[in-house]
Amino acid sequence: xxxxxxxxxxxxxxxxxxxxxxxxxxxxxxxxxxxxxxxxxxxxxxxxxxxxxxxxxxxxxxxxxxxxxxxxxxxxxxxxxxxxxxxxxxxxxxxxxxxxxxxxxxxxxxxxxxxxxxxxxxxxxxxxxxxxxxxxxxxxxxxxxxxxxxxxxxxxxxxxxxxxxxxxxxxxxxxxxxxxxxxxxxxxxx
Numbered sequence: 193x194x195x196x197x198x199x200x201x202x203x204x205x206x207x208x209x210x211x212x213x214x215x216x217x218x219x220x221x222x223x224x225x226x227x228x229x230x231x232x233x234x235x236x237x238x239x240x241x242x243x244x245x246x247x248x249x250x251x252x253x254x255x256x257x258x259x260x261x262x263x264x265x266x267x268x269x270x271x272x273x274x275x276x277x278x279x280x281x282x283x284x285x286x287x288x289x290x291x292x293x294x295x296x297x298x299x300x301x302x303x304x305x306x307x308x309x310x311x312x313x314x315x316x317x318x319x320x321x322x323x324x325x326x327x328x329x330x331x332x333x334x335x336x337x338x339x340x341x342x343x344x345x346x347x348x349x350x351x352x353x354x355x356x357x358x359x360x361x362x363x364x365x366x367x368x369x370x371x372x373x374x375x376x377x378x379x380x381x382x
Contacts, residue, residue: 210333210337213333214247214248214330214333214337215247215248217326217329217330217333218246218247218248218251218330219251219312220316220322220326220329221236221241221245221251221255221323221326221327221329221330222251222254222255222312223312223313223315223316223326224236224316224318224319224322224323224326225255225258225323226254226258226275226278226279226282226312226313227271227275227313227314227316227317227318227319228271228274228275228318229258229261229262229267229271229274229275229277229278230262230267230268230271230274231318231320231323232258232318232323233258233259233262235320235323235324235327236323236324236326236327238324239323239324239327239328239331240327240331241327241330241331242259243255243256243259245327245330245331245334246330247334249289249291250286250289250291250304253282253285253286253289253291254278254282254285254286254309254312256285257278257281257282257284257285258278258282260281261274261277261278261281271318275313278313279309279310279313282309283304283306283309286304286309291303291304292304292305293305294306296308
């Protein structure tokens with residue numbers, strides 16, 4: 193296996209693992225919020241999170257359902273009543289945006305149905321600490337992704353600079369012995 197294919201394979205595995213952790217963190221955050229929407233939203237926002245923090249659009253829609261109901265002051269009853277309101281609005285949003293499949297699989301995936309949505313709403317008991325930890329993880333993964341993108345841009349820039357130098361060296365050296373001498377003086381070597 194060549195060095196580049198090993199690097200590509202390793203990078204691909206790392207990217208897949210990163211996506212898996214981001215997805216799990218976003219599911220955990222939404223599950224924590226919808227366990228008690230009024231308190232969950234407050235804790236998530238206090239940790240610095242919001243709808244903008246979600247990469248997964250379907251999870252963002254469910255989170256936004258809770259946020260919309262709160263902004264309209266419709267989250268004011270006991271936790272179960274609030275859950276039902278968020279469930280209904282979340283389901284409506286998922287259906288309108290094409291994320292709903294009433295016969296879909298029973299898993300957290302890009303297709304939702306009544307069972308999967310109910311499973312999300314009741315998979316964890318409410319905990320301030322859980323919501324805060326999940327929100328912090330989502331934000332940390334966003335920060336790390338942005339940092340990785342900066343490094344990747346710098347690496348691509350360095351690679352292209354090397355390619356441009358190689359092309360220039362090849363072009364100059366190809367046409368004259370004097371050109372090759374100039375290249376050697378400029379970049380070092382015999």
